[in-house]
Amino acid sequence: MARRGGRSGVPVIVSVHSGTLGQAIGGCRLAPYPDWRDGLTDALRLSAAMTAKCAVAGLPHGGAKTVVALPPGTDLGPALRRAVLLDVGDTIESLGGEYATGPDVGTGPDDMAVIGERTPHVFCRPVGAGGSGDSSRPTAEGVLAALAALAPVAGRRFAIMGLGRVGAHVARELAAAGAELLVTDVDESRRQLAAELGATWTDDILTAEADVLVPAALGGVLTAATVAGLRCAEICGPANNQLDRPETADLLHERGILWAPDFVVSAGGVIHATGVELRGETPAQATARVRGIAGTLTTVLESARRDGTTPLAAAHELARTRINAARQATMAA
Template sequence: MSTFEHEQVLIRTGRRSGLPVIVAVHSSTLGRAVGGCRLRHYDDWRDGLTDALRLSAGMTAKCAAAGLDNGGGKTVVAMPGGLALTPALRRDVLHDVADTVAFLNGRYATGPDVGTTPDDMTVIGERTGHVLGRPVDQGGSGDSSVPTAAGTLAALRAVGGHLYGTPDLKGRRVAVVGVGSVGEKLARMLAAEGAVLVLGDIDPAKRALSTELGAAWEEPEQALTADVDLLVPAALGGVLTERIVPRLRCAAVAGPANNQLATPAVADLLHDHGVIWVPDYIVGAGGVAYAVTVELRRGTAEDGLARVQAIENTVTDLLTTARTTGTTLAEAASELIELRLRSAAPAPAKESRSG
């Protein structure tokens, strides 16, 4: 890293599990930092640190763009490759996470992410109240994949309205690459809208979903380069590379997968090829927007859904700004985020002089 911009990074060895627990607080300028707890295998624990730094910065952008009064954070538990996570060890890990989060004394609240579930948040909640995303019957906001998928659908409607003059997705050709928790729900929503689907996933067992929904099935790379109107990356990041972009046959890319660009330069490459790219931190904000509204702001489920649906307006406004100013949507989004952060940042203290 050429610069270090995070407010605080805490790395502790879990006293129960013996595993590295990393919490990165990127920003609290807008309010308490929020971000999920990622539990996955890494070749080196420092790769987990890199993930925590990158993802927490992404959460700051996600919250700012969604109009939330929260900053970004992330928890990563870096498990060595091959480690079997038994139920007992999982519980120990989650309690180690809870103690690390509690140590920050409310500056940061965690939630579900890759490798964790709402039920895991209940276990974390046994030792700290700074947790989001517990099951609904336990007072939480539940499975974040549902509002994340709904927010992605809202973003796709905005893009459809911009490109084709209507947000109606009936008949639109849409490729969803990655049909895991979020991707599957989104595919079902799109099918209900009447979209013509291409699905792809590294797990061949997911092919059954394409049969159920009447969708075409392709290997992930073929799905990425399918002849469609809209491309939706919905799995892990880094799929948009300098090699793939020239082969894209879509008008726009809008998906919830984090960190879709292999390098920042790919955003300009997409623009040069005439492909609209809506940043993942805009598209994928539905889960955190819903959880924060329902759990931290004590809003109703309807309030949370309204916040999720507002993603359509956000994307529409950014598309209008980009067209008016002649910039990319990514540049318009960056300016929106910087404006929010600058407006909320405290003014620098004036130096007192004596004499």
């Protein structure tokens, strides 16, 4: 669905990719696009990725995405921002519960509270507004579970790219567990945290010798060029869309570098927030599900090893199997 917001006049695009496993979920991206059709392309791609992420995580949800395609140069002051978010809320409400949204690039918990003025189908609202708030801590918990599933972390050397909300928490916990840390961030102020943790700061994190590279900054860091220079044995981190294109998973495989698919590793935030806010789970139940990322990753890596495929292919196969099983169960009912 693509429509011009009644209040804001800005294009609001919602792509519901799949409802086979249950209510579709996916964040609301608020970003400038040269043309609204570029936003549509992004929404279609990102909603499909959410379907795989939910299915692999074992969530009773399908994938969706909202993209608010801001015309270039839009001055998004508080009044227009609020109008845009209310338009998003109305659009989601018009789908009658088929889809619930949360934060994504350009939006956060406060924005979810505004969307929540128009629809109950929203998660990650601030704690004060009855939501579960910022998802970065459960995301980090999921990353830590995934890292521990690879091997006990004490004494291993981790190269962490990005000491933001997720990366900083991961770094603190790894340091406390006796890991050796190499870290970097484009924000020089993060050097202080590195010093506190006894971590070594490096400007060449992608060529650093390490057991595990932990991408926790931006997407697209794994390309033919960067893969050729890697000196790590494994890659496992929260950054979304780490591969510039799917074929890069094959290059990693050929080099014998184990890549834990980002959509498996980074699911902690969405698992926790939707559990608490949409499915009525207790925080303890939601946390247990987040820790389940360890088992999911182990399953994916074992399948890849057994079938001689990449972890990316194994994760997609797991998603397909779960969606097909749900489809058959619906047809049989």
